Amino acid sequence: MRLFKLNTSVHKWLSLVVGLQLLIWLGTGLYFNLMDHSKASGNELRVHYHHEGNIADFIFTPIKDITSEAPQEVKLIWILHQPYYHFVFDKGQHSYQERRSKLFDAVTAKPFNLSEEQVLTLAKSSYSGEGKLTTPVLSQPPFSDHVRQQNPMWQVVVEDENNTTIYLDSITGQVLRHANDDFRLKDLMMKLHFMDYGNSGGSNHWLIIAFAFATLFLSVTGVTWLLQEYQNGFLRLSWGSNRKKVAVTFSNENTITDISAVGRSTVLEGLASSHVYLPSSCGGGGTCGKCVFLSSTKLPITLSEQEHLSDEQLKEGYRLGCQHRFSEISSIEVNTDLNIENHELVVVATNFITPFIKEVKFKVKSGKRLAFKAGAYMQFEVPAGMNSLRPDDMPENFEEYWESYSHGRFSHDGVTRHYSFVNFDEESDELTFNIRWQTAKDGFRAGIGSSYLGSLQVGETIAAKGPFSDFYATSNNKVRRIFIGAGSGLAPLRSIIFEQLKRHHFQGDMILIYGARTEDDLLYQNELNSLSEQHKNFSYIPTLSNPSEQWQGHSGYVQHVLLTHLVKGIEAFSTEFYLCGPEAMMNELESIIADVGIPSNQIFKDKFCR
Amino acid sequence: MLRKARKYHKWLMAFVGIQFLFWSITGVYMVTMDIHYIHGESLAKSEEVKIDLASVNYSIAKLAADYPQASQVTLTQSMGRPLYSFINGDQGKVAIDAKTGVVQALVDEIKAKEIAQYHYALNHDIDNIRLIKSAKNMPAELSLRHLPVWRVTFDQFATPTFYISQQTGAIVAKRHDYWRLFDWMWRFHIMDYDDGENVSNWFLFLVATLGLMAAIAGAVLTYFRVFSANKKEII
Numbered sequence: 001m002r003l004f005k006l007n008t009s010v011h012k013w014l015s016l017v018v019g020l021q022l023l024i025w026l027g028t029g030l031y032f033n034l035m036d037h038s039k040a041s042g043n044e045l046r047v048h049y050h051h052e053g054n055i056a057d058f059i060f061t062p063i064k065d066i067t068s069e070a071p072q073e074v075k076l077i078w079i080l081h082q083p084y085y086h087f088v089f090d091k092g093q094h095s096y097q098e099r100r101s102k103l104f105d106a107v108t109a110k111p112f113n114l115s116e117e118q119v120l121t122l123a124k125s126s127y128s129g130e131g132k133l134t135t136p137v138l139s140q141p142p143f144s145d146h147v148r149q150q151n152p153m154w155q156v157v158v159e160d161e162n163n164t165t166i167y168l169d170s171i172t173g174q175v176l177r178h179a180n181d182d183f184r185l186k187d188l189m190m191k192l193h194f195m196d197y198g199n200s201g202g203s204n205h206w207l208i209i210a211f212a213f214a215t216l217f218l219s220v221t222g223v224t225w226l227l228q229e230y231q232n233g234f235l236r237l238s239w240g241s242n243r244k245k246v247a248v249t250f251s252n253e254n255t256i257t258d259i260s261a262v263g264r265s266t267v268l269e270g271l272a273s274s275h276v277y278l279p280s281s282c283g284g285g286g287t288c289g290k291c292v293f294l295s296s297t298k299l300p301i302t303l304s305e306q307e308h309l310s311d312e313q314l315k316e317g318y319r320l321g322c323q324h325r326f327s328e329i330s331s332i333e334v335n336t337d338l339n340i341e342n343h344e345l346v347v348v349a350t351n352f353i354t355p356f357i358k359e360v361k362f363k364v365k366s367g368k369r370l371a372f373k374a375g376a377y378m379q380f381e382v383p384a385g386m387n388s389l390r391p392d393d394m395p396e397n398f399e400e401y402w403e404s405y406s407h408g409r410f411s412h413d414g415v416t417r418h419y420s421f422v423n424f425d426e427e428s429d430e431l432t433f434n435i436r437w438q439t440a441k442d443g444f445r446a447g448i449g450s451s452y453l454g455s456l457q458v459g460e461t462i463a464a465k466g467p468f469s470d471f472y473a474t475s476n477n478k479v480r481r482i483f484i485g486a487g488s489g490l491a492p493l494r495s496i497i498f499e500q501l502k503r504h505h506f507q508g509d510m511i512l513i514y515g516a517r518t519e520d521d522l523l524y525q526n527e528l529n530s531l532s533e534q535h536k537n538f539s540y541i542p543t544l545s546n547p548s549e550q551w552q553g554h555s556g557y558v559q560h561v562l563l564t565h566l567v568k569g570i571e572a573f574s575t576e577f578y579l580c581g582p583e584a585m586m587n588e589l590e591s592i593i594a595d596v597g598i599p600s601n602q603i604f605k606d607k608f609c610r
Numbered sequence: 611m612l613r614k615a616r617k618y619h620k621w622l623m624a625f626v627g628i629q630f631l632f633w634s635i636t637g638v639y640m641v642t643m644d645i646h647y648i649h650g651e652s653l654a655k656s657e658e659v660k661i662d663l664a665s666v667n668y669s670i671a672k673l674a675a676d677y678p679q680a681s682q683v684t685l686t687q688s689m690g691r692p693l694y695s696f697i698n699g700d701q702g703k704v705a706i707d708a709k710t711g712v713v714q715a716l717v718d719e720i721k722a723k724e725i726a727q728y729h730y731a732l733n734h735d736i737d738n739i740r741l742i743k744s745a746k747n748m749p750a751e752l753s754l755r756h757l758p759v760w761r762v763t764f765d766q767f768a769t770p771t772f773y774i775s776q777q778t779g780a781i782v783a784k785r786h787d788y789w790r791l792f793d794w795m796w797r798f799h800i801m802d803y804d805d806g807e808n809v810s811n812w813f814l815f816l817v818a819t820l821g822l823m824a825a826i827a828g829a830v831l832t833y834f835r836v837f838s839a840n841k842k843e844i845i
Contacts, residue, residue: 015832023829025633026822033815056678062669063685070660076670076683090658093651106670208641216634223631226624235624269613282835283612 004228004303008287011221018214021195028193035186042183045129045164046175051122053081061109068102076106079173080121084112086172096148096201101171114154114173123156123166126175131160138170145179145187148201232302232323234266245373247331247469248276251294256470260371263327267293267319270326271334275341278334284322291321294333299324330475343368345378346461348430352394354521355401356437357488358454359422361430365461370431374424374499375492375606376469378431380453380462384414387451389440398520410445417449420492420580420606421467424499434523436488471580471606473500479508479574482565484558484589486515486581490523492606493580501535510538511565515558515581517546559588572597580606615830622824626817629801636795648792650784653770654729661687668694668711676711677704688779689728695778703777717779722760725779726772730764737765741776751790756782 015022038044055076063074063085071087078084083106091099103112114122119136127133139155145165146153153176154168162180169176179187190196194203195211229235244263248271249256261270268284268291271277278291289308295317302323309318345362353359364370389408422432435454438447456462473481473496481500483493493512500506516522522542532540543554543561554561558581577593579586586605593603623630646652666685673680679699685708686693692708705714717725723736742748743758752759758776763769773783797803801814 012832012835015828016836019825019829019832023822023825026818026825030815030818030822032809033818034810037810052681054678055674055680055683058674060670060674062666062671064663064666064669066663070663072658072660072686074661074685093646093649093656202645203641204644209638212634212638212641216638219627219631219634222623223627226620226627229620229624234620269617272613280613283614283616283831285616285831287835 005287005307007221007224007228008285011218011225012287014214014218014221018211018218021211022215022218024192028189031186031189032193035189036182039182040186042164042178042180044162044180044182045160046126046178047128049125051080051125052078053083055083058083058107060106066104066109068104071101077103077172079114080118083107084172096146096150098150103171114171119154119168119173120156122168122173122175123154126178127158127164127166129158129160129162129164131158131164133158133166136168142199143167145184146177147191147196147199149176228303233325242327243371244270244327245371246270246326246329247373247472249331249333251333251335255468258371258373258376258467258469258472261326263325265326266322267291267324267326267329267332268321271321276334278321280322282322286320286322289320292318292335293321294318295324295329296331296333297329299328342463342465343370344461345431345464347456347458349458350393350456352391352398353434354516354523355398356439356521357523358391358435358437359432360435360453360456361432362462362464363430369429370425370467372421372425372467373469373472374495375420375472376467376495377418377420377492378433378464378466379468380417380419380449380464382412382415382417382449382452382462384412385452386411387446387448388455389444389446389451391437391451391454393457401520405439410440412445412448415448417453418468419453420471421495422491424495424503426503427498434488434491471578471604472496473578474576476576477504477506477508479576480571481508481510481576481578482562483510483512483578484514484562484581485512485579486558486585487521488523489580489582489606490514491580493578494524494528496578497531497538501531501538507537511541512539513541513543513558513561513565515543515545515561515585518544519548519551558585559592562589562592566592566596570596570598573599573602575602577603578606579604611830612834615827615834619824619827619831622820622827626821626824629817630821632798636799639795640792640799643788643792648789650770650786650789653731653784653786654772654781655731659687661685661692663692666692666708668706668708672711673706680704689725693778695780703775705778714779717760717774717776719760721779722762722774722776725774725781726760726762726764729772729781730770732764732766732770734764734766734770736762737769738763751785751793752783759783 060083066085068087069089071089072091073088075086076083077086085104085106086101087104088099088101091097104110105112116136120133123136124133134157136154136156138152140152141149143149143153146167152170154170156166158164158166162182164178164180166175167177167179168174195208197207198205226235242263243260245258245260247256248259259271259274259276261273265273266284268278268280278293280288280291282288286304298317299319301314305314305320305323308320344365346365347360348363349361351359386409389410390402390405394402419433419435422434435450437454438450440446471492483497485493497510497512500510512528525542528540532538541554541561543556543558544551545557547555575598577598579589590603594600670683673683673694677698680696683694683696693705694708695703695705698704706712707714719739723739726736739760739762741758742761745754745757748754748757752773756773756775759782760774760776762772762774768787771785772781774780775782800809801817802808802811
């Protein structure tokens with residue numbers, strides 16, 4: 001079944017053949033639609049003047065007494081109020097066809113020929129303009145102003161703005177045509193529309209017949225194509241602009257990022273709107289077969305895919321980006337280069353929220369709002385330079401925690417560092433990160449990234465690339481989710497929890513087990529407490545490894561809290577775990593979770609130190 | 611660029627594509643059918659009979675005396691006899707025998723049949739004949755100025771039809787189904803589904819404008835597909 005390809009390539013090649021003429025047809029058709037008919041007729045300045053006299057005022061010679069060969073027709077005509085017999089010997093069905101005729105004076109019976117002065121008078125009486133009429137010229141066909149005319153005509157050129165020429169019958173002096181520039185334009189349009197490039201004066205010639213058939217096939221293949229598009233669901237009108245976020249794996253670089261696009265756009269277009277370009281030479285017509293992607297879910301197979309992809313490819317889940325909508329896919333793999341954008345972020349707020357963690361808020365300098373799945377991260381480019389060993393703008397109440405760390409500065413060559421978003425994209429137009437100041441254990445070097453980001457002041461900028469994501473909530477909505485984090489590992493968990501509750505109105509149970517050292521180290525304590533009060537399905541369980549005596553919550557590590565939960569029993573196949581913290585902690589947690597029979601594809605880990 | 615062109619071409623054509631099909635079907639019909647055939651020129655024998663001038667005994671002078679208001683006087687040879695036809699003031703068309711000056715009686719049914727068969731170039735029986743006197747009973751395929759007329763149809767699948775003036779006996783119009791189909795094709799071509807006379811209708815304007823945009827998008831597609839098909843990626 002190569003019908004689809006046959007159809008589309010016939011369409012393409014026919015369009016090449018008839019395309020230009022088709023544009024001409026449409027353009028000239030529009031001209032006919034819009035033209036001023038009275039102007040285009042050429043008769044704007046033409047008037048009808050009656051030359052008839054009174055039949056009773058003349059003494060006529062009987063027609064039978066005229067010396068002439070036998071005519072087919074005799075007409076009594078009037079020229080400048082004088083009667084004449086117009087003998088027609090031969091003529092065709094149409095006036096432009098060759099005709100043989102002669103005039104006789106109806107009174108004297110003598111043959112009569114028009115003089116130039118008479119023709120001029122006749123021409124003048126048909127013209128109401130200001131232009132000056134020149135001497136009539138008896139001209140022979142062909143005439144560019146009257147292509148079909150096969151008989152000679154008197155030609156009277158008028159010197160006016162519109163270049164009028166008056167044409168009169170060579171025998172009778174009857175005004176046949178006023179041709180002017182308006183008329184000639186219409187005539188040219190007609191010629192173009194009828195493809196009368198050989199001046200046949202008609203529309204029954206082989207060139208237009210060939211083009212008409214080619215155009216018919218072009219239309220038929222086009223309509224067939226439209227029907228196929230309709231069958232594949234690409235012609236349904238949907239005005240919705242619901243956006244969908246899809247995790248895209250770039251197999252070349254082995255990176256994953258989130259791409260958000262309007263759900264009704266095709267995968268090809270959706271990716272392109274985020275500057276990820278699948279190869280395509282047909283622009284989404286399903287004719288080149290190049291915009292291949294690998295879908296994690298099973299998608300229907302279209303005609304075009306049948307023809308461009310092998311059975312094995314189709315079986316493995318390869319599809320064409322132009323043949324599926326963005327709303328159909330959830331995660332895909334592409335073989336193209338990731339073209340994640342670089343942004344310049346400008347600091348809009350900084351605030352120490354725990355003794356060692358600074359909340360830093362940015363905006364994209366260009367004003368662009370980034371779309372990302374909660375759990376995503378940005379890659380910051382820290383330039384080479386000198387950093388402080390400890391922060392200069394720490395609040396006084398945290399001073400006690402920093403007593404053992406010395407002041408000073410150190411130099412470095414610059415690094416790239418990854419930080420997860422604390423918020424989700426629609427929460428605000430700010431991008432919030434928690435920067436945990438990696439203290440100088442040896443007394444000489446603090447964390448390069450954290451000390452640089454932690455020292456940024458409002459108004460300063462930093463280059464960052466992203467967003468990237470490989471840690472995000474599934475789209476399952478009938479599951480229980482347990483989030484376990486420690487320290488600044490809360491960031492992606494907070495982002496996901498807020499997105500689930502505030503945007504997706506997730507109804508399943510969610511538990512956050514969050515470990516820190518002391519009460520002062522708990523991030524977003526009040527916010528999380530009030531969130532758990534507002535949402536019955538969300539519980540917040542902080543646990544401290546080094547609590548004060550006033551602490552009434554859990555003590556110890558998150559692992560212990562988790563164990564007490566697991567003891568209560570758990571539905572292994574409908575519970576998902578999201579972990580973020582130090583590597584050792586996550587490994588320990590993972591083995592505990594796996595031990596109770598949770599499948600590994602329900603455990604999601606965000607590497608704490610990237 | 612290419613993707614945009616693809617999108618616009620598809621969506622515009624989704625709305626006006628069917629009219630392109632109509633345009634091309636009607637266009638094919640109109641250019642393949644010979645216009646003279648459509649006009650029914652092959653239905654009637656071309657009359658190239660010469661006037662028997664010697665028998666024109668009723669002179670123009672007599673005509674002028676008898677009908678002082680006569681205008682557009684024409685002498686022809688009709689069915690073996692010379693015949694004057696002219697407009698006699700308010701009375702309208704009059705035909706008189708040029709031999710005798712006798713006013714030709716209004717064409718009756720027998721005479722109409724005789725005229726029809728005399729001129730009909732093919733060989734079919736008359737199927738139906740009726741006199742049309744008012745615009746109310748007149749088919750749209752005839753012009754009002756020809757009334758009153760005899761409508762004579764022949765027994766053939768294309769329904770050849772002669773309209774014969776009741777006053778002069780002249781065949782004023784020739785129609786057959788190819789003409790009628792052509793008329794419909796024309797209506798579909800200019801998208802005037804009302805009376806088929808108005809090329810300046812807004813519907814045609816709308817569809818032609820959208821169609822032109824769609825075609826330009828298509829031209830962009832063709833250009834890129836044909837002339838740069840092997841480049842890796844065109845955006």
